[in-house]
Amino acid sequence: MRALGIVELNSIAKGIELTDIMLKSSEVEIIYSKHTCPGKYLIIVKGDVSAIEEAVNNSLKEGEKNIIGSFILPNAHEQLINGINKKFKIDVKAIGVMEFTSIASGIIALDKALKYGQINLVRFTLGNLIGGKCYFIVTGLLSDVEESIKWAENSIDSKKVVNKLVIPSPDSELINCL
Numbered sequence: 001m002r003a004l005g006i007v008e009l010n011s012i013a014k015g016i017e018l019t020d021i022m023l024k025s026s027e028v029e030i031i032y033s034k035h036t037c038p039g040k041y042l043i044i045v046k047g048d049v050s051a052i053e054e055a056v057n058n059s060l061k062e063g064e065k066n067i068i069g070s071f072i073l074p075n076a077h078e079q080l081i082n083g084i085n086k087k088f089k090i091d092v093k094a095i096g097v098m099e100f101t102s103i104a105s106g107i108i109a110l111d112k113a114l115k116y117g118q119i120n121l122v123r124f125t126l127g128n129l130i131g132g133k134c135y136f137i138v139t140g141l142l143s144d145v146e147e148s149i150k151w152a153e154n155s156i157d158s159k160k161v162v163n164k165l166v167i168p169s170p171d172s173e174l175i176n177c178l
Helices: 012-025 049-066 078-084 103-116 142-154 172-177
Strands: 003-009 029-036 040-047 067-073 094-100 119-126 134-140 161-167
Touching (some): 029 078, 067 103, 103 134, 134 142
Antiparallel strands (some): 003 067
């Protein structure tokens, strides 16, 4: 039950309706169903691949004119799912930060980064109160963080990356702010 289905809409009301349709039409579990900035709505469901495909396809039929983007992530990394639910491991070493113009790009890149190296998720923000952008912060040994950030960057269109950086030894005051 680690497949994810993501649907992003330009209508909050339609997003609420499609969440209901997805739940009623398929054996999926809601991970995230909320408004994001600026006035968009994001739905993330998890389940087995066939249930996710059914849920996303049903939402596409019902909300075609309001859907900005959708995709299925068939084998999502467990830390990605935990990050969406705001459950983080924090034993900070070096940190890597990536910021994206779209939520979908951030999700795909984070999944790739987590699958690539021995890193942990520190923070994952999905567009709310940051202009619809998305960003994540990961930690681990410096070499693992650097390689994971490169791997994530190569997994998406470079135009979707607002910024990326690695801090080899972040100050403890910075860690407390994250």
